Amino acid sequence: MLASRTPVVYRAKPMTRPIMGFVRNALGLDPPASPDDPTPENRFHPWDQSPSPDLRERAARIKAMATCPVTHKDIQFTCPLSGIPTHHSREAWEKDTEYHKSKRYELLKKVNIYEHDLRSGRPFPEFDFPQDQDYDRMVNMSNWDLFFYTRSFYSMDTEFQLAAVTKMLSYPITIGSVLHQYSPYSLNPKGPITLEGLKSLAALRYTLYPEQSGRFRAGQDTPIRIFILGTRAEAQLPGHVWKQLQYLIPDTSIELHFVGPESFYDREKRSYVQSSTETIVKRIDEKMQLFYHTDFFHVFHEAQDFFPYDPYNDVFFCFHPGFAAPETEEYWMGDTMKALMQTKCAVFTTGFSKEDLLRDISIVQDKYGSELDMLMEPVPNVFGSTKWELNDTNPHEVYQFNMYIAGFRGKRYHAIEL
Incomplete structure:
Protein backbone atom coordinates (compact mmCIF):
# COMPACT_ATOMS: atom_id res chain seq x y z
CA MET A 1 0.00 0.00 0.00
CA PRO A 14 14.73 30.84 -1.18
CA MET A 15 14.02 33.46 1.46
CA THR A 16 15.80 36.76 1.90
CA ARG A 17 15.61 39.37 4.64
CA PRO A 18 16.86 42.95 4.53
CA ILE A 19 18.82 44.23 7.54
CA MET A 20 17.59 47.82 7.47
CA GLY A 21 14.84 47.06 9.96
CA PHE A 22 17.42 45.90 12.50
CA VAL A 23 19.59 48.99 11.92
CA ARG A 24 16.60 51.33 12.26
CA ASN A 25 15.48 49.67 15.49
CA ALA A 26 18.99 49.59 16.94
CA LEU A 27 19.59 53.31 16.29
CA GLY A 28 16.09 54.41 17.22
CA LEU A 29 15.57 56.04 13.83
CA ASP A 30 11.84 55.54 13.65
CA PRO A 31 10.21 57.56 10.86
CA PRO A 32 7.46 60.06 11.71
CA ALA A 33 3.98 58.62 12.01
CA SER A 34 2.11 58.27 8.74
CA PRO A 35 -1.57 59.22 8.43
CA ASP A 36 -2.03 55.70 7.04
CA ASP A 37 -0.72 54.06 10.21
CA PRO A 38 -3.52 51.98 11.73
CA THR A 39 -5.55 53.45 14.59
CA PRO A 40 -8.94 52.45 15.99
CA GLU A 41 -10.36 55.60 14.41
CA ASN A 42 -9.12 55.21 10.83
CA ARG A 43 -9.78 51.47 10.73
CA PHE A 44 -13.39 51.67 11.89
CA HIS A 45 -16.15 51.28 9.29
CA PRO A 46 -19.61 49.70 9.62
CA TRP A 47 -19.33 46.38 7.81
CA ASP A 48 -22.42 46.95 5.68
CA GLN A 49 -20.83 50.20 4.44
CA SER A 50 -17.24 48.96 4.37
CA PRO A 51 -14.78 50.01 1.66
CA SER A 52 -13.91 46.29 1.49
CA PRO A 53 -16.27 44.17 -0.66
CA ASP A 54 -15.29 41.13 1.46
CA LEU A 55 -16.65 42.71 4.63
CA ARG A 56 -19.81 44.00 2.94
CA GLU A 57 -20.45 40.43 1.81
CA ARG A 58 -19.73 39.18 5.30
CA ALA A 59 -22.24 41.63 6.77
CA ALA A 60 -24.83 40.33 4.31
CA ARG A 61 -23.98 36.77 5.31
CA ILE A 62 -24.47 37.57 9.00
CA LYS A 63 -27.87 39.09 8.25
CA ALA A 64 -28.85 36.01 6.24
CA MET A 65 -27.61 33.40 8.73
CA ALA A 66 -27.74 34.82 12.26
CA THR A 67 -30.66 35.63 14.55
CA CYS A 68 -31.17 38.43 17.05
CA PRO A 69 -30.64 37.31 20.70
CA VAL A 70 -33.53 39.52 21.85
CA THR A 71 -36.26 38.98 19.25
CA HIS A 72 -34.95 35.73 17.69
CA LYS A 73 -35.70 37.28 14.33
CA ASP A 74 -33.25 37.93 11.51
CA ILE A 75 -30.56 40.56 12.01
CA GLN A 76 -31.08 43.89 10.25
CA PHE A 77 -29.44 46.43 12.58
CA THR A 78 -25.73 47.27 12.66
CA CYS A 79 -24.41 48.18 16.10
CA PRO A 80 -23.06 51.75 15.91
CA LEU A 81 -20.47 51.01 18.60
CA SER A 82 -18.92 47.96 16.92
CA GLY A 83 -19.88 48.45 13.29
CA ILE A 84 -21.06 44.82 13.04
CA PRO A 85 -24.66 43.64 12.46
CA THR A 86 -25.87 42.33 15.81
CA HIS A 87 -29.65 42.82 16.31
CA HIS A 88 -32.98 42.84 14.52
CA SER A 89 -33.62 46.53 15.17
CA ARG A 90 -32.38 49.51 17.13
CA GLU A 91 -35.08 48.85 19.69
CA ALA A 92 -33.82 45.29 20.20
CA TRP A 93 -30.25 46.60 20.46
CA GLU A 94 -31.28 49.10 23.14
CA LYS A 95 -33.17 46.43 25.10
CA ASP A 96 -30.19 44.04 25.15
CA THR A 97 -28.92 45.00 28.61
CA GLU A 98 -26.51 42.05 28.78
CA TYR A 99 -24.83 43.16 25.55
CA HIS A 100 -24.26 46.68 26.87
CA LYS A 101 -23.42 45.69 30.44
CA SER A 102 -20.76 43.20 29.34
CA LYS A 103 -19.42 45.69 26.77
CA ARG A 104 -19.27 42.95 24.18
CA TYR A 105 -19.28 45.64 21.55
CA GLU A 106 -15.68 46.47 22.52
CA LEU A 107 -14.47 43.03 21.41
CA LEU A 108 -16.65 43.20 18.30
CA LYS A 109 -15.08 46.55 17.48
CA LYS A 110 -11.65 44.93 17.71
CA VAL A 111 -12.79 42.28 15.23
CA ASN A 112 -13.95 45.08 12.95
CA ILE A 113 -10.76 47.17 13.04
CA TYR A 114 -8.43 44.15 12.74
CA GLU A 115 -10.24 42.94 9.63
CA HIS A 116 -10.18 46.40 8.06
CA ASP A 117 -6.49 46.75 8.84
CA LEU A 118 -5.64 43.51 7.04
CA ARG A 119 -7.46 44.85 3.96
CA SER A 120 -6.14 48.39 4.20
CA GLY A 121 -3.24 47.96 1.79
CA ARG A 122 -0.74 49.41 4.27
CA PRO A 123 2.83 48.08 4.31
CA PHE A 124 3.27 45.11 6.63
CA PRO A 125 6.93 45.25 7.74
CA GLU A 126 6.04 42.95 10.64
CA PHE A 127 5.80 40.10 8.12
CA ASP A 128 9.51 40.40 7.36
CA PHE A 129 10.45 37.48 9.58
CA PRO A 130 13.98 36.80 10.89
CA GLN A 131 15.94 33.76 9.76
CA ASP A 132 18.60 31.74 11.56
CA GLN A 133 19.13 32.43 15.23
CA ASP A 134 22.69 33.30 16.25
CA TYR A 135 24.14 30.57 18.44
CA ASP A 136 25.26 33.12 21.02
CA ARG A 137 21.68 34.37 21.51
CA MET A 138 19.13 32.41 23.48
CA VAL A 139 15.43 32.35 22.54
CA ASN A 140 13.08 33.24 25.38
CA MET A 141 9.79 31.34 25.15
CA SER A 142 8.10 33.01 28.14
CA ASN A 143 5.62 35.08 26.08
CA TRP A 144 5.11 36.75 22.72
CA ASP A 145 7.01 39.93 23.63
CA LEU A 146 10.15 38.15 24.79
CA PHE A 147 9.99 35.69 21.93
CA PHE A 148 9.81 38.51 19.37
CA TYR A 149 12.62 40.42 21.08
CA THR A 150 15.04 37.51 21.42
CA ARG A 151 14.32 36.36 17.85
CA SER A 152 14.92 39.90 16.48
CA PHE A 153 11.50 40.34 14.94
CA TYR A 154 10.40 43.73 13.68
CA SER A 155 9.46 45.91 16.62
CA MET A 156 5.69 45.53 16.89
CA ASP A 157 4.35 48.49 18.80
CA THR A 158 0.66 48.35 17.92
CA GLU A 159 -2.15 45.89 18.57
CA PHE A 160 -2.69 45.69 14.81
CA GLN A 161 0.81 44.38 14.17
CA LEU A 162 0.52 41.88 17.01
CA ALA A 163 -2.87 40.67 15.82
CA ALA A 164 -1.66 40.10 12.27
CA VAL A 165 1.54 38.29 13.21
CA THR A 166 0.37 36.25 16.20
CA LYS A 167 -2.55 34.79 14.25
CA MET A 168 -0.10 33.53 11.63
CA LEU A 169 2.64 32.38 14.00
Missing part, protein backbone atom coordinates in the same frame (compact mmCIF):
# COMPACT_ATOMS: atom_id res chain seq x y z
CA LEU A 2 2.81 2.37 0.88
CA ALA A 3 4.54 1.82 -2.45
CA SER A 4 1.46 3.00 -4.31
CA ARG A 5 1.61 6.50 -2.80
CA THR A 6 2.64 9.06 -5.39
CA PRO A 7 4.50 12.07 -3.99
CA VAL A 8 4.05 15.37 -5.81
CA VAL A 9 7.03 17.58 -5.01
CA TYR A 10 7.12 21.39 -4.97
CA ARG A 11 10.20 23.45 -4.14
CA ALA A 12 9.92 26.66 -2.16
CA LYS A 13 11.69 29.81 -3.26
CA SER A 170 0.39 30.88 16.67
CA TYR A 171 0.47 27.48 14.97
CA PRO A 172 4.23 26.92 14.55
CA ILE A 173 5.22 28.67 17.78
CA THR A 174 2.63 26.77 19.83
CA ILE A 175 4.31 23.57 18.62
CA GLY A 176 7.72 25.04 19.35
CA SER A 177 6.73 26.13 22.85
CA VAL A 178 5.74 22.57 23.76
CA LEU A 179 8.80 20.85 22.29
CA HIS A 180 11.50 23.44 23.07
CA GLN A 181 14.01 22.77 25.83
CA TYR A 182 13.08 26.14 27.36
CA SER A 183 9.36 25.53 27.17
CA PRO A 184 7.20 27.85 29.31
CA TYR A 185 5.27 24.81 30.55
CA SER A 186 6.72 23.16 33.65
CA LEU A 187 6.03 20.02 35.67
CA ASN A 188 3.17 19.70 38.15
CA PRO A 189 2.35 21.07 40.68
CA LYS A 190 3.62 24.45 39.45
CA GLY A 191 2.94 23.73 35.81
CA PRO A 192 0.51 21.72 33.67
CA ILE A 193 2.90 18.93 32.60
CA THR A 194 2.18 15.58 34.26
CA LEU A 195 4.79 12.93 35.03
CA GLU A 196 3.73 10.98 31.92
CA GLY A 197 3.93 14.21 29.96
CA LEU A 198 7.48 14.74 31.16
CA LYS A 199 8.38 11.25 29.94
CA SER A 200 6.93 11.94 26.48
CA LEU A 201 8.59 15.34 26.17
CA ALA A 202 11.91 13.96 27.44
CA ALA A 203 11.81 11.33 24.70
CA LEU A 204 11.15 13.94 22.02
CA ARG A 205 13.82 16.29 23.34
CA TYR A 206 16.29 13.42 23.37
CA THR A 207 15.86 13.42 19.58
CA LEU A 208 15.69 17.19 19.20
CA TYR A 209 18.86 17.89 21.20
CA PRO A 210 21.28 15.01 20.52
CA GLU A 211 24.39 16.89 21.60
CA GLN A 212 22.95 17.51 25.06
CA SER A 213 22.21 13.82 25.52
CA GLY A 214 25.81 12.89 24.66
CA ARG A 215 24.96 11.52 21.24
CA PHE A 216 26.43 12.49 17.91
CA ARG A 217 24.72 12.14 14.60
CA ALA A 218 26.39 9.84 12.09
CA GLY A 219 25.50 10.52 8.47
CA GLN A 220 22.00 11.71 7.72
CA ASP A 221 19.82 12.33 10.74
CA THR A 222 16.29 10.99 11.07
CA PRO A 223 13.81 13.88 10.92
CA ILE A 224 11.23 14.40 13.61
CA ARG A 225 7.70 13.90 12.29
CA ILE A 226 5.05 16.36 13.43
CA PHE A 227 1.54 15.29 12.44
CA ILE A 228 -1.15 17.96 12.34
CA LEU A 229 -4.58 16.36 12.07
CA GLY A 230 -7.82 17.87 10.82
CA THR A 231 -5.89 20.71 9.21
CA ARG A 232 -7.64 23.66 7.64
CA ALA A 233 -6.21 27.20 7.67
CA GLU A 234 -2.92 26.12 9.25
CA ALA A 235 -2.14 23.92 6.23
CA GLN A 236 -2.36 26.98 3.96
CA LEU A 237 0.27 28.98 5.82
CA PRO A 238 3.32 29.80 3.65
CA GLY A 239 6.43 27.70 4.10
CA HIS A 240 8.46 30.57 5.54
CA VAL A 241 5.97 30.81 8.42
CA TRP A 242 6.44 27.14 9.30
CA LYS A 243 10.18 27.61 8.93
CA GLN A 244 10.05 29.71 12.11
CA LEU A 245 9.50 26.44 13.97
CA GLN A 246 12.64 24.90 12.51
CA TYR A 247 14.71 27.95 13.50
CA LEU A 248 13.88 27.12 17.12
CA ILE A 249 15.49 23.67 16.79
CA PRO A 250 18.05 24.31 14.04
CA ASP A 251 20.00 21.07 14.40
CA THR A 252 16.98 18.87 13.67
CA SER A 253 15.26 18.13 10.38
CA ILE A 254 11.47 18.41 10.48
CA GLU A 255 8.75 16.73 8.49
CA LEU A 256 5.35 18.39 8.90
CA HIS A 257 2.52 16.04 7.95
CA PHE A 258 -0.82 17.78 7.38
CA VAL A 259 -3.60 15.20 7.48
CA GLY A 260 -7.26 15.70 6.59
CA PRO A 261 -9.71 16.19 3.70
CA GLU A 262 -9.07 19.96 3.81
CA SER A 263 -5.30 19.80 4.17
CA PHE A 264 -4.48 20.92 0.63
CA TYR A 265 -6.32 23.61 -1.29
CA ASP A 266 -5.63 23.73 -5.02
CA ARG A 267 -5.74 27.44 -5.84
CA GLU A 268 -5.91 26.84 -9.58
CA LYS A 269 -8.91 24.51 -9.28
CA ARG A 270 -10.31 26.50 -6.34
CA SER A 271 -11.14 23.32 -4.49
CA TYR A 272 -9.67 20.94 -1.94
CA VAL A 273 -7.76 17.93 -3.18
CA GLN A 274 -8.89 14.66 -1.61
CA SER A 275 -7.07 11.41 -2.23
CA SER A 276 -6.08 8.39 -0.14
CA THR A 277 -3.32 7.44 -2.58
CA GLU A 278 -1.52 10.69 -3.39
CA THR A 279 0.81 12.57 -1.07
CA ILE A 280 1.76 16.14 -1.99
CA VAL A 281 5.23 17.22 -0.85
CA LYS A 282 6.63 20.74 -0.56
CA ARG A 283 10.32 21.02 0.15
CA ILE A 284 11.21 24.22 2.02
CA ASP A 285 14.92 23.43 2.26
CA GLU A 286 17.19 20.58 3.30
CA LYS A 287 15.93 20.83 6.90
CA MET A 288 12.16 21.03 6.40
CA GLN A 289 9.55 19.36 4.23
CA LEU A 290 5.75 19.67 4.25
CA PHE A 291 3.60 16.62 3.43
CA TYR A 292 -0.11 16.88 2.63
CA HIS A 293 -2.20 13.73 3.17
CA THR A 294 -5.66 14.54 1.89
CA ASP A 295 -7.83 12.02 3.71
CA PHE A 296 -8.68 11.11 7.31
CA PHE A 297 -5.86 9.95 9.58
CA HIS A 298 -7.35 6.53 10.24
CA VAL A 299 -7.32 5.76 6.50
CA PHE A 300 -3.54 6.14 6.37
CA HIS A 301 -3.15 4.45 9.75
CA GLU A 302 -5.05 1.36 8.62
CA ALA A 303 -2.97 1.27 5.43
CA GLN A 304 0.15 1.44 7.66
CA ASP A 305 1.46 4.38 5.65
CA PHE A 306 2.92 6.06 8.74
CA PHE A 307 4.25 2.91 10.42
CA PRO A 308 6.27 2.48 12.51
CA TYR A 309 5.42 5.16 15.05
CA ASP A 310 8.17 6.22 17.43
CA PRO A 311 7.53 8.28 20.60
CA TYR A 312 11.08 9.63 20.23
CA ASN A 313 10.43 10.92 16.72
CA ASP A 314 6.67 11.42 16.29
CA VAL A 315 4.24 13.87 17.87
CA PHE A 316 0.67 14.88 17.01
CA PHE A 317 -1.12 18.24 17.18
CA CYS A 318 -4.83 18.96 16.71
CA PHE A 319 -5.63 22.66 16.54
CA HIS A 320 -9.15 23.32 17.90
CA PRO A 321 -10.41 20.06 16.37
CA GLY A 322 -13.90 19.98 17.88
CA PHE A 323 -13.76 16.47 19.35
CA ALA A 324 -17.05 17.20 21.13
CA ALA A 325 -18.68 19.42 18.50
CA PRO A 326 -21.92 17.89 17.18
CA GLU A 327 -20.91 18.42 13.55
CA THR A 328 -17.44 16.80 13.88
CA GLU A 329 -17.67 14.40 16.83
CA GLU A 330 -18.39 11.34 14.69
CA TYR A 331 -15.27 11.96 12.58
CA TRP A 332 -12.96 12.24 15.56
CA MET A 333 -14.25 9.92 18.25
CA GLY A 334 -14.41 6.71 16.21
CA ASP A 335 -11.64 5.24 14.09
CA THR A 336 -9.45 8.36 14.16
CA MET A 337 -9.23 8.54 17.96
CA LYS A 338 -8.69 4.78 18.18
CA ALA A 339 -5.80 5.14 15.75
CA LEU A 340 -4.33 8.01 17.76
CA MET A 341 -4.44 5.92 20.92
CA GLN A 342 -2.69 3.05 19.16
CA THR A 343 0.28 5.20 18.16
CA LYS A 344 1.26 5.67 21.85
CA CYS A 345 2.68 9.05 20.81
CA ALA A 346 2.00 12.42 22.43
CA VAL A 347 -1.08 14.29 21.21
CA PHE A 348 -1.52 18.01 21.96
CA THR A 349 -4.76 19.83 21.23
CA THR A 350 -5.93 23.43 21.47
CA GLY A 351 -9.28 25.17 21.87
CA PHE A 352 -10.90 28.52 21.10
CA SER A 353 -11.65 28.95 24.81
CA LYS A 354 -11.32 27.11 28.11
CA GLU A 355 -14.84 25.73 27.78
CA ASP A 356 -14.18 24.55 24.22
CA LEU A 357 -11.03 22.68 25.22
CA LEU A 358 -12.58 21.18 28.37
CA ARG A 359 -15.46 19.77 26.31
CA ASP A 360 -12.98 18.15 23.93
CA ILE A 361 -10.83 16.68 26.69
CA SER A 362 -13.89 15.46 28.64
CA ILE A 363 -15.30 13.50 25.72
CA VAL A 364 -11.93 11.85 25.09
CA GLN A 365 -11.58 10.94 28.76
CA ASP A 366 -15.15 9.67 28.98
CA LYS A 367 -14.70 7.34 26.01
CA TYR A 368 -11.05 6.34 26.34
CA GLY A 369 -10.28 7.14 29.98
CA SER A 370 -8.81 3.73 30.81
CA GLU A 371 -6.73 3.78 27.64
CA LEU A 372 -5.03 7.18 27.92
CA ASP A 373 -2.61 9.15 30.03
CA MET A 374 -2.94 12.91 30.42
CA LEU A 375 0.31 14.62 29.47
CA MET A 376 -0.67 18.24 29.93
CA GLU A 377 -3.59 19.60 31.90
CA PRO A 378 -5.74 22.26 30.14
CA VAL A 379 -4.01 25.61 30.50
CA PRO A 380 -3.92 28.98 28.70
CA ASN A 381 -1.69 28.78 25.64
CA VAL A 382 1.21 31.21 26.00
CA PHE A 383 1.31 31.56 22.22
CA GLY A 384 -2.37 31.85 21.41
CA SER A 385 -3.41 34.36 18.76
CA THR A 386 -4.13 37.89 19.98
CA LYS A 387 -6.44 38.61 17.05
CA TRP A 388 -10.16 38.50 17.82
CA GLU A 389 -12.35 36.50 15.41
CA LEU A 390 -16.10 36.46 14.83
CA ASN A 391 -18.57 33.61 14.39
CA ASP A 392 -20.69 34.76 11.46
CA THR A 393 -23.60 32.53 12.46
CA ASN A 394 -23.62 34.18 15.89
CA PRO A 395 -22.03 37.65 15.80
CA HIS A 396 -22.18 37.85 19.59
CA GLU A 397 -19.58 35.07 19.80
CA VAL A 398 -15.95 36.16 19.55
CA TYR A 399 -12.88 34.00 20.04
CA GLN A 400 -9.14 33.73 19.46
CA PHE A 401 -7.27 30.85 17.88
CA ASN A 402 -5.36 28.39 20.09
CA MET A 403 -6.24 30.07 23.37
CA TYR A 404 -5.99 26.92 25.53
CA ILE A 405 -3.87 23.79 25.20
CA ALA A 406 -3.77 20.27 26.67
CA GLY A 407 -2.10 16.94 25.90
CA PHE A 408 -2.70 13.19 26.16
CA ARG A 409 -1.58 9.90 24.63
CA GLY A 410 -2.59 6.26 24.46
CA LYS A 411 -1.52 4.46 27.62
CA ARG A 412 1.83 2.74 27.10
CA TYR A 413 1.69 0.43 30.07
CA HIS A 414 -1.42 -1.32 31.35
CA ALA A 415 -1.72 -2.60 34.88
CA ILE A 416 -1.60 -6.37 35.17
CA GLU A 417 -3.57 -7.99 37.94
CA LEU A 418 -1.46 -10.60 39.81
